[in-house]
Amino acid sequence: xxxxxxxxxxxxxxxxxxxxDLSIGATTFLNFPAxxxxxxxxxxxxxxxxxxxxxxxxxxxAGAFLFKNENQKVxxxxxxxxxxxxxxxxxxxxxNRLNDRKSTLAADFxxxxxxxxxxxxxxxxxxxxxxxxxxxxxxxxxxxWLINRTAVTPSVGFMWADSKFNxxxxxxxxxxxxxxxxxxxxADSSISxxxxxxxxxxxxxxxxxxxxxYMKFLSSEVKDSPMTEGKSAAWTVGAVVMYHFD
Numbered sequence: 001x002x003x004x005x006x007x008x009x010x011x012x013x014x015x016x017x018x019x020x021d022l023s024i025g026a027t028t029f030l031n032f033p034a035x036x037x038x039x040x041x042x043x044x045x046x047x048x049x050x051x052x053x054x055x056x057x058x059x060x061x062a063g064a065f066l067f068k069n070e071n072q073k074v075x076x077x078x079x080x081x082x083x084x085x086x087x088x089x090x091x092x093x094x095x096n097r098l099n100d101r102k103s104t105l106a107a108d109f110x111x112x113x114x115x116x117x118x119x120x121x122x123x124x125x126x127x128x129x130x131x132x133x134x135x136x137x138x139x140x141x142x143x144x145w146l147i148n149r150t151a152v153t154p155s156v157g158f159m160w161a162d163s164k165f166n167x168x169x170x171x172x173x174x175x176x177x178x179x180x181x182x183x184x185x186x187a188d189s190s191i192s193x194x195x196x197x198x199x200x201x202x203x204x205x206x207x208x209x210x211x212x213x214y215m216k217f218l219s220s221e222v223k224d225s226p227m228t229e230g231k232s233a234a235w236t237v238g239a240v241v242m243y244h245f246d
Contacts, residue, residue: 023049023208025242034218034234035227037091043082047242061108073112081106081127083169085227095227097180101169104131118143121157127165134165140194149203155196159216163189170225182226190219206244213237 024047031041050057055064056075063077084103087095110123119142126135140157166187177184194217200210215235223230 021050021244023047023242023244025049025208025240027238027240029212029236029238031236032234033085034222034229034231035085035090036095036229038085038095039089039091041084041089043238047240049242063108071113071115073110073114075108075110075112077108077110078128079106079108080104081125085169094180094182098172098176098182098227102131104129132165132168134162134168136161136165140196142196149201151198151200151202153198153200155194155198157194157196158191159194160191161189163187166190166221170222170227172226185225185227187221187225190221192219192222193217205246208242208244209240211237211239 027043027045027047029043029045031043033041045060047059048057049059053065053068056062056077058077059079060082061077061079063075063079065073066076067074081104083101085101087098087100090096105128106125107128108123108125110121113120120140121142122139124135124137127133137160138157140155142153142155144151144153166189170185171187172180172182172185174184176182194215196212196214198210198212200208202208213235214237215233217233218228218231222228223232
């Protein structure tokens with residue numbers, strides 16, 4: 001599950017809002033993880049969207065603008081990194097004997113450039129609670145087509161994960177190997193292409209609904225782990241309703 005997806009979704013839901021406006025809403029995202037025989041992960045979440053001159057709230061992230069003008073933003077934020085794995089939620093008996101992988105609080109430093117050509121983003125995200133001690137580098141490009149009250153926003157990007165992040169979420173220690181019977185595995189760093197699509201519809205001046213999907217193509221470092229099913233991609237879908245205050 002990606003923080004980037006939630007942020008992009010909330011932005012799409014508020015596509016006609018001006019700076020300083022406030023929107024609140026609710027969402028349910030379904031995450032189909034790469035872990036072996038894992039149940040679908042359900043994320044029901046309240047959402048807030050606010051952007052002022054100096055501070056912002058964007059879904060599950062809040063922070064400050066270090067620089068901001070009409071076309072560019074440099075942001076430093078704190079947010080929830082929702083990736084996790086409750087091993088008891090797998091139907092595989094060996095996976096059940098592994099340690100859980102936990103979600104964490106993350107810091108995110110990012111840059112955005114937006115214009116008639118679309119939006120370009122680049123950022124780095126770091127684990128602050130010491131779950132993985134890892135970090136991610138992410139970037140992307142998106143373009144929004146406005147069709148009356150509907151905004152269609154496809155996106156393409158990448159996600160680079162360091163070895164600590166991958167090893168925490170997909171590696172298997174020697175102790176886990178002895179306990180589960182799965183082969184020990186140490187994951188290295190990796191890069192994965194990502195695709196996304198948001199479709200937002202403004203019902204009236206206050207209400208917006210939309211659907212969103214996000215697909216990450218898995219690297220060999222993830223696919224080769226005994227924790228996964230060798231899938232080629234993991235994906236997430238979600239729906240949101242938001243109320244915009246005039």
